Amino acid sequence: MITASTVARITSPASAGGGDWRQHWREAVTDPRELLSLLGLDGLADRLPPDDAGFALRVPRGFVARMRPDDPRDPLLLQVLPQLAELDQVPGFVADAVGDLAAREAQGLLHKYEGRALLIASGSCAINCRYCFRRHFPYGEEMAAAGQWRQALEHVRQDPSISELILSGGDPLALSTHKLEELTRGLAELPQVRRLRIHTRLPVVLPERIDAAFLHWLAELPLQKVVVLHANHANEFDAQVDAACAALREAGATLLNQSVLLRGVNDDDEALAALSERLFAAGVLPYYLHQLDRVQGAAHFEVDDARAAELMAALRARLPGYLVPKLVREVAGDASKRPL
């Protein structure tokens, strides 16, 4: 259970920068020129694509603070900076790479895999990751409207095989804690649901989100709790992210991480091993390493399967088995993520 000291640590001005997490959210950097200027890279401004290549730059200032200044190859910067290469039309890279986005949006609930149902709880994110399929579907924030929840939860209620509910998005922690409470009140009527899983990048990119009210909500949930973080590089962690992870664990959550294999960001065994070690130091186990969704504008991030297999072999040779993530690809129509 969560302790007073954790709450104090995570909400103290010294660790959290003070203030409401929404304020940090609003104060994110959205102008690529400002981002380059903060990093001493003003010289790169003439290589920016017009109109952010159709997907706005967004990055919380705390995440910017973890980037190395003066380094155009910084692995955190490369995840968020619009690039001219995004304008290239590459065969096989399409807008709807996952195939069922329209259905996701309309229904808000995705029941593809046995025993697990996934609720698109929110369409927004604190950070815009250039490789994400979401770049073509900046869907509104209304997925979480109470009416839609009721419909989705009603579907779950009628299916006794669903024992795990997954909150995903966008980022479900974009919702206020009040909204999350509203959602989980509905779960009380679903006795077959034993686990709540939350897929979120916020504890890493905006750790201020893990505040006392949120931790209280999480700790009180009468379910088993799994939080799947999304970090791609060891440098995404700092003391404040560590504190957020510790607080999540003390609130009773099992912490896992999923990453995306990204050329230039984490496509060497040194970087991937360092990520696994850093995750474990924060109390998080590596879960999945995803091959990129082949989404238009992200082709320059792709690592081919042969190279990916080589990297996995190198990781197995140097890490304990529990620190080796599973390499997978999402293939429409499969009964699970496809192991590679």
Ligand SMILES: *Cc1c(COP(=O)(O)O)cnc(C)c1O
């Ligand atoms: C990825 C995913 C899940 C979770 O799959 P796990 O292998 O259990 O992590 C569940 N539902 C949908 C629709 C998914 O895309």
Ligand code: SF4
């Ligand atoms: S859904 Fe995840 S990967 Fe995509 S933009 Fe949001 S935080 Fe980034």
